[in-house]
Amino acid sequence: MRVFKFGGSSIASAAKISNVAGIIRRELKSTPLVVVVSAIGKVTDMLAETAALAGNGDAAYRDKLEGIASLHGGIIRELFGTEASAEETWLGEMMAELNDVLHGVFLLRELSDKSLALVLSYGERLSCRIVSRYMHVSGTPAECVDARSVIVTDDNHCFAKVDRLATGKLIHERFRSFDVLPVVTGFIASAPDGSVTNLGRGGSDFTATILGAALHAEEVWIWTDVDGFYSADPKRVPDARVIPEISYAEAMELSHAGAKVLHPLAVQPVMKAGIPLRIKNSFNPEKPGTRIGIEAAGAEALPGTVTGLTSINHVVLLSLSGSGMAGVPGTASRLFTCLARHSINIIFISQASSEQSISLAIAPGQASMAKKVLEEEFAREIEERRIDPVSVRRNLAMVAVVGNKMLGHPGVSAQLFETLGKNGVNVIAVAQGANEMNISLVIDSADENKALNCVHESFFLSMRKVHVFIVGTGTIAKSLISQIRRHRATLQKELGLDVVVAGLANTRSMCIEPAGIDLEHWHDSLKPRESHEGIGQYIRLIQERNLHNTIVVDCTASRQVAECYPALLRANISVATANKLGMAGPWDLYRKIMDALRSSNAKFLYETNVGAGLPVINTLNDLKNSGDKIVCIEGVLSGTLSFIFNELRKGGRFSEIVRKAKESGYTEPDPRDDLSGADFARKLLILGRELGYQLEYADVECQSLVPEPLRGEMSPAEFLDQLSSIDDWYVDEMASAASEGMTIAYTGELRDGKAKVGLKRVPLESPVAGLNGSENLVVFTTERYLKTPLVVKGPGAGGEVTAGGVFADILRIASYLV
Numbered sequence: 001m002r003v004f005k006f007g008g009s010s011i012a013s014a015a016k017i018s019n020v021a022g023i024i025r026r027e028l029k030s031t032p033l034v035v036v037v038s039a040i041g042k043v044t045d046m047l048a049e050t051a052a053l054a055g056n057g058d059a060a061y062r063d064k065l066e067g068i069a070s071l072h073g074g075i076i077r078e079l080f081g082t083e084a085s086a087e088e089t090w091l092g093e094m095m096a097e098l099n100d101v102l103h104g105v106f107l108l109r110e111l112s113d114k115s116l117a118l119v120l121s122y123g124e125r126l127s128c129r130i131v132s133r134y135m136h137v138s139g140t141p142a143e144c145v146d147a148r149s150v151i152v153t154d155d156n157h158c159f160a161k162v163d164r165l166a167t168g169k170l171i172h173e174r175f176r177s178f179d180v181l182p183v184v185t186g187f188i189a190s191a192p193d194g195s196v197t198n199l200g201r202g203g204s205d206f207t208a209t210i211l212g213a214a215l216h217a218e219e220v221w222i223w224t225d226v227d228g229f230y231s232a233d234p235k236r237v238p239d240a241r242v243i244p245e246i247s248y249a250e251a252m253e254l255s256h257a258g259a260k261v262l263h264p265l266a267v268q269p270v271m272k273a274g275i276p277l278r279i280k281n282s283f284n285p286e287k288p289g290t291r292i293g294i295e296a297a298g299a300e301a302l303p304g305t306v307t308g309l310t311s312i313n314h315v316v317l318l319s320l321s322g323s324g325m326a327g328v329p330g331t332a333s334r335l336f337t338c339l340a341r342h343s344i345n346i347i348f349i350s351q352a353s354s355e356q357s358i359s360l361a362i363a364p365g366q367a368s369m370a371k372k373v374l375e376e377e378f379a380r381e382i383e384e385r386r387i388d389p390v391s392v393r394r395n396l397a398m399v400a401v402v403g404n405k406m407l408g409h410p411g412v413s414a415q416l417f418e419t420l421g422k423n424g425v426n427v428i429a430v431a432q433g434a435n436e437m438n439i440s441l442v443i444d445s446a447d448e449n450k451a452l453n454c455v456h457e458s459f460f461l462s463m464r465k466v467h468v469f470i471v472g473t474g475t476i477a478k479s480l481i482s483q484i485r486r487h488r489a490t491l492q493k494e495l496g497l498d499v500v501v502a503g504l505a506n507t508r509s510m511c512i513e514p515a516g517i518d519l520e521h522w523h524d525s526l527k528p529r530e531s532h533e534g535i536g537q538y539i540r541l542i543q544e545r546n547l548h549n550t551i552v553v554d555c556t557a558s559r560q561v562a563e564c565y566p567a568l569l570r571a572n573i574s575v576a577t578a579n580k581l582g583m584a585g586p587w588d589l590y591r592k593i594m595d596a597l598r599s600s601n602a603k604f605l606y607e608t609n610v611g612a613g614l615p616v617i618n619t620l621n622d623l624k625n626s627g628d629k630i631v632c633i634e635g636v637l638s639g640t641l642s643f644i645f646n647e648l649r650k651g652g653r654f655s656e657i658v659r660k661a662k663e664s665g666y667t668e669p670d671p672r673d674d675l676s677g678a679d680f681a682r683k684l685l686i687l688g689r690e691l692g693y694q695l696e697y698a699d700v701e702c703q704s705l706v707p708e709p710l711r712g713e714m715s716p717a718e719f720l721d722q723l724s725s726i727d728d729w730y731v732d733e734m735a736s737a738a739s740e741g742m743t744i745a746y747t748g749e750l751r752d753g754k755a756k757v758g759l760k761r762v763p764l765e766s767p768v769a770g771l772n773g774s775e776n777l778v779v780f781t782t783e784r785y786l787k788t789p790l791v792v793k794g795p796g797a798g799g800e801v802t803a804g805g806v807f808a809d810i811l812r813i814a815s816y817l818v
């Protein structure tokens with residue numbers, strides 16, 4: 001025999017009741033059933049509101065009552081069709097009776113618990129009769145059983161305590177044998193004087209488990225509108241999944257903090273009797289649901305030590321602190337007694353061993369009252385300054401990590417705090433009981449979703465996510481997007497890492513999609529931006545989204561974007577950038593970035609700022625960090641300038657080569673940034689700063705190849721059109737150098753904190769003269785690499801190699817985050 005309980009959502013309409021009837025009929029084929037029903041969805045709330053209006057002497061209760069009558073009337077007509085009239089007559093009688101009760105309340109302007117319990121009882125009495133009659137007329141003989149005849153309680157009418165012994169006996173007698181399907185009212189019971197009581201919030205679950213325990217049912221199934229206990233609230237954690245099996249204790253821990261699937265009180269009767277409970281979805285009955293039993297059986301349970309996460313969205317933290325608390329027994333006792341006296345429920349408690357402070361989380365609605373009564377209680381101590389005024393901290397949430405197997409398992413809290421820390425979630429208070437089944441944290445409300453998602457991913461999922469927000473949709477960004485698109489599945493499979501491109505923006509348009517932009521058609525998702533805020537709007541939205549494991553990837557050449565780095569880092573958002581205007585920006589910006597980075601848990605990587613995808617910055621830092629001393633860094637660090645002279649050597653014309661460099665994606669958005677030497681100079685500036693020199697851009701000696709007349713305001717296209725005027729000069733210059741066995745190249749050098757870039761004649765056999773395409777050449781002369789310098793050489797510009805370098809930086813950040 002099984003006990004089934006259907007919640008209000010499962011019977012909220014005629015169609016839903018008929019669906020439930022189908023479930024019952026199907027299950028009856030394999031085992032006898034006792035069915036418990038709640039009131040029809042929302043009816044209990046409607047009854048409570050009606051009663052409150054009547055109690056306030058507000059005649060509007062009649063309209064509310066009318067609403068309740070017509071809700072049930074509609075369902076009856078739909079379910080019973082031509083045979084509805086008998087049921088309608090009965091409904092009319094019930095409503096008249098209820099109206100009398102409410103009229104009395106209205107006249108007296110007094111709503112006692114006793115009257116309220118009576119009013120509320122109509123919800124289950126109505127639904128029970130409707131469901132049982134419907135079963136009956138549709139071919140399954142059934143009868144309505146009023147639980148008041150079998151469940152007896154004390155006279156605490158709205159939250160009555162069950163007399164288990166007497167109730168057990170009555171249930172046995174009533175259900176010793178039955179040949180028609182019993183449909184029992186949930187929630188209600190009777191007091192010793194015969195008046196109606198109810199079992200409090202979630203009471204119908206309790207009715208079902210009391211029946212199940214007394215009747216030694218094989219299982220008790222709670223039918224609801226979700227697939228079972230989720231590993232976290234699916235509304236907040238999209239990746240949450242149904243937990244197949246959990247223990248009674250875990251179910252109680254999970255239901256305490258917010259998981260509203262089951263009332264914790266309801267677990268007790270079946271736990272004592274060792275009867276499994278199952279949570280099932282009446283709208284998805286094929287799903288196995290969650291089985292709650294003595295031990296979560298290994299095979300089916302999710303791997304790992306943590307079973308589930310819960311949160312309470314709004315709590316307030318009260319703290320009682322003061323130097324006069326330590327070693328004074330009785331302070332805690334007075335604190336708790338005082339709160340209990342005022343019926344203030346404590347959700348969370350924490351006291352550190354210094355005994356200087358006790359923190360409590362309570363519901364926000366009780367905070368002012370709690371502060372007031374505690375300050376009265378400790379008035380003398382506060383006056384004598386042994387205890388401080390009670391501090392109240394609002395806008396907080398409580399998150400709890402729950403699991404049987406956390407007991408004696410080192411590393412769970414380490415993993416929890418590490419994940420939160422890397423995501424910049426500040427933990428305000430912590431509590432863990434010695435049963436080690438629950439670690440509860442109080443955090444800022446704004447961080448709740450982020451915390452739940454990163455902790456959930458860390459404990460439950462083999463696949464970890466990073467959310468990438470790209471700025472810029474030009475050459476580098478395009479290559480990067482296509483590299484991520486092509487390589488994503490491999491990363492998922494081989495690293496368990498999901499690189500989700502959650503945002504894209506350029507100067508005019510943007511798109512934010514936390515679940516991931518479709519990278520095949522990313523163009524289509526871009527929508528025009530409200531321009532007045534510039535890129536600031538995008539950055540602000542990224543911060544507001546507050547997703548876990550967020551990385552902003554800068555593929556622009558924009559100063560405005562670079563100026564956002566400090567704020568991003570302070571918000572614990574990591575940055576990977578190809579844009580040099582941060583690290584080579586004014587010293588003040590550079591300082592701000594470095595300061596923000598030091599106080600941040602986020603990462604900031606910029607390998608492509610020098611030599612594009614070539615390992616220049618990482619190499620330099622490896623040398624430096626391992627104690628080598630850099631003597632000199634020299635070579636060619638401009639892909640564009642390298643390309644120009646490599647092509648000139650083959651006999652090309654200057655202006656055409658520049659055009660080709662631009663088409664190949666080597667140049668900066670404005671090629672004059674390359675020809676002026678500025679881009680090269682910035683790279684030496686960055687390397688100099690890496691070595692600890694306080695350099696400004698103006699400190700780099702820089703020779704410009706942009707002809708004087710072409711330095712003013714003009715578009716890159718106009719510039720290119722006018723550039724041919726200097727082609728002949730380069731032809732002559734190359735020829736003159738060649739006649740001496742030399743060639744010309746644009747090179748740079750950083751030595752003793754001095755940097756310079758410019759044109760140079762070099763022997764034809766020198767390595768610089770042997771470069772091809774956009775190749776860069778970086779020569780590190782160090783104490784260790786003195787006779788034979790360390791050389792890094794390879795293509796130093798272009799979409800694919802640069803995007804590859806940016807992608808590698810993203811993956812470095814990801815491997816830190818997850």
Ligand SMILES: NC(=O)c1ccc[n+]([C@@H]2O[C@H](COP(=O)([O-])OP(=O)(O)OC[C@H]3O[C@@H](n4cnc5c(N)ncnc54)[C@H](O)[C@@H]3O)[C@@H](O)[C@H]2O)c1
Pocket residue numbers: 471472473474475476477505506507508535554555556557558560561578579580608609612639665666667668669796797798799802
């Ligand atoms: N091209 C290379 O080989 C190479 C190599 C290393 C580093 N980089 C760096 O990569 C960056 C991008 O280069 P690219 O060749 O892709 O340039 P690009 O001109 O093709 O693309 C720049 C993109 O940035 C966007 N943008 C500019 N200002 C913006 C702003 N304020 N807000 C939002 N978007 C803005 C533009 O709309 C455009 O989509 C540059 O900083 C460059 O120095 C380039």
Ligand SMILES: N[C@@H](CCO)C(=O)O
Pocket residue numbers: 608609610611612637638639640641666667668674679796797798
């Ligand atoms: N424009 C740059 C790109 C690489 O930073 C270059 O030509 O080197």
Ligand code: NA
Pocket residue numbers: 607608609610611612613614615616617805
């Ligand atoms: Na590099």
